[in-house]
Amino acid sequence: MNNYQTKTNALIFGASRGIGLGFVKALLEKQDVNIYATYRRTNLSTELLSLETTHHQTLHCLAVDVTKEDQITNLSDYIQQQTESKLHLVINCVGILHQGTLQPEKSLKHINLENLVYYFQVNSIASVLIAKHFMPLFCHSNKSILAFISAKIGSIHDNHLGGWYGYRASKAALNMFMRTIAIEYSRKCSQTIVVSLHPGTTDTDLSKPFQKNIPPHQLFSIEKTVNQLLEVIYSLTANDSGYFISWEGNRVLW
Ligand SMILES: NC(=O)c1ccc[n+]([C@@H]2O[C@H](COP(=O)([O-])OP(=O)(O)OC[C@H]3O[C@@H](n4cnc5c(N)ncnc54)[C@H](OP(=O)(O)O)[C@@H]3O)[C@@H](O)[C@H]2O)c1
Numbered sequence: 312m313n314n315y316q317t318k319t320n321a322l323i324f325g326a327s328r329g330i331g332l333g334f335v336k337a338l339l340e341k342q343d344v345n346i347y348a349t350y351r352r353t354n355l356s357t358e359l360l361s362l363e364t365t366h367h368q369t370l371h372c373l374a375v376d377v378t379k380e381d382q383i384t385n386l387s388d389y390i391q392q393q394t395e396s397k398l399h400l401v402i403n404c405v406g407i408l409h410q411g412t413l414q415p416e417k418s419l420k421h422i423n424l425e426n427l428v429y430y431f432q433v434n435s436i437a438s439v440l441i442a443k444h445f446m447p448l449f450c451h452s453n454k455s456i457l458a459f460i461s462a463k464i465g466s467i468h469d470n471h472l473g474g475w476y477g478y479r480a481s482k483a484a485l486n487m488f489m490r491t492i493a494i495e496y497s498r499k500c501s502q503t504i505v506v507s508l509h510p511g512t513t514d515t516d517l518s519k520p521f522q523k524n525i526p527p528h529q530l531f532s533i534e535k536t537v538n539q540l541l542e543v544i545y546s547l548t549a550n551d552s553g554y555f556i557s558w559e560g561n562r563v564l565w
Pocket residue numbers: 325326327328329330331350351352355356375376377378404405406407408433460461462463509510511512513514515516517518
């Protein structure tokens with residue numbers, strides 16, 4: 312991705328489990344990446360934290376709840392000091408579909424104000440806060456990527472089934488934030504490509520309760536998803552900035 316220097320700096324949000332942890336493992340295989348990885352709950356991050364012990368020179372794990380803006384600010388300040396203000400790859404893998412009593416709504420009667428707000432806080436607003444506080448780390452002359460993991464279910468064009476109000480709408484809002492961020496970044500950090508990515512249905516805790524009707528060939532392992540997304544990420548060009556791109560490399564209709 313970066314042709315001009317030997318070591319690149321990557322930051323993965325939501326690396327405790329699932330796709331985020333998969334990105335960390337894949338990046339550890341590369342020799343030239345210095346990795347920052349965030350987790351929220353220590354008890355769910357044992358694999359990540361043990362990787363940090365075995366790869367202490369390349370992997371640095373930091374606790375962040377993305378609903379807390381001060382924690383995002385502190386993380387940005389810390390990484391600016393550690394990297395001389397240079398990040399080359401940031402992937403936000405944080406997302407929720409279900410968590411305790413928060414479950415995707417099957418119908419309007421299940422709409423709950425607090426749950427709806429929480430979907431937007433985690434799935435949409437966190438990304439615009441990340442774009443705000445990490446902009447100084449993208450103001451350099453190397454090609455860089457800021458990617459948000461979205462979901463095709465957030466495509467308004469593709470919504471033929473209904474339901475899942477909060478998740479769908481929060482991912483659609485994420486895509487609008489991403490598009491708007493891409494326009495501002497193109498003016499202020501013109502070497503940064505900003506995208507939303509659809510990973511495809513992936514075998515993680517998030518999809519686990521909803522996997523029974525998915526044909527096996529459409530349910531990707533985490534490794535497969537991460538490899539497909541990294542291939543897409545490494546092939547992105549400036550013309551892709553501001554678009555919602557699937558694991559196949561195609562633009563998803565809004
Ligand atoms: N899996 C799929 O089929 C699929 C399909 C389409 C899109 N996606 C999207 O892909 C992304 C990754 O999903 P996944 O399947 O890997 O899910 P996952 O295994 O459930 O992992 C979700 C991650 O988000 C973190 N997180 C949740 N709320 C947080 C908060 N407030 N602050 C900080 N971290 C928080 C979790 O941390 P904790 O461990 O602390 O909970 C965990 O690291 C999500 O955006 C999801 O919407 C997934």
